[in-house]
Amino acid sequence: MKYLFVIILTLFIFSCGKEKSVLLPEIEHAKITEILDVSPAYLFYNETQPDSVELNRKNLIGTTNWLFNVDKRLTLEQALPKIKLLQDKKRNAQMHKNENAKNYYTCNDTSIQNLGFIEFTDVVYQHKSLQDYFKDKKRPEHMSLALNVISNNSYSLESYYKEDSDTKVFSKIEDVINEIKNFINTEQYITLYTLFHSKISFQDYITVKSNILDITKEGFQLDKNEFIY
Secondary structure (H helix, E strand, O other), rough: HHHHHHHHHHHHHHHHHHOOOOOOOOOOOEEEOOOOOEEEEEEEEEOOOOEEEEEEOOOOOOEEEEEEEOOOOEEHHHHHHHHHHHHHHHHOOOOOOOOOOOOOEEEEOOOEEEEEEOOOOOEEEEEOOHHHHHHHHOOOOEEEEEEEEOOOOOOEEEEEEEEEHHHHHHHHHHHHHHHHHHHHHHHEEEEEEEOOOOOEEEEHHHHHHHHHOOOOOOOEEEEEEEEOO
16 A cells, blocks of 8 residues: 555645646556556656657666556557557566566546556557458457447447458447447357557546456457557
């Protein structure tokens, strides 16, 4: 719990010192609420910058767990280049590397009025279509789903098995999750692929991720690749 106090105090000092502040994305009932041996990076929303994002990474220590404090007002288009920069830095490190150190997004868990965390260590952000991705790979033999997040009130879910496919459109993420659960209840194995429009906010992105990560059932697999378009 000591760390939670420190990180909140740090954000408070940025705000009250009239320097910079991060509005963390909000989630509910985070599965991870405490992490030890950490160092933070901050992605600020700054309209004075050409891309409206400013990165502060001076406190990162390569052998620790990294906490990505990303302002929820940023779009994926703004935030992901900085996030990928840090991902690559950690993955490609040759010295002082800790194979057990992970990456997390820091969130405000409104259900406990404290911090919650979403791990994304193995996530690979792909700037290609799902169709192009499969050109050089074999599609799964079992049922697959492709969730396309177009905006915070526009989603599509494509189900496909071999040559058959079907697409449904939704306006609420809760309805999408229920539909995924319906597939899980009828299929033994399912792989879910996620696609995100680059213009959605980081808050909307985290909302979708936290809902998907709540799905836990044997035979359900969330693909580590996330497709940004």
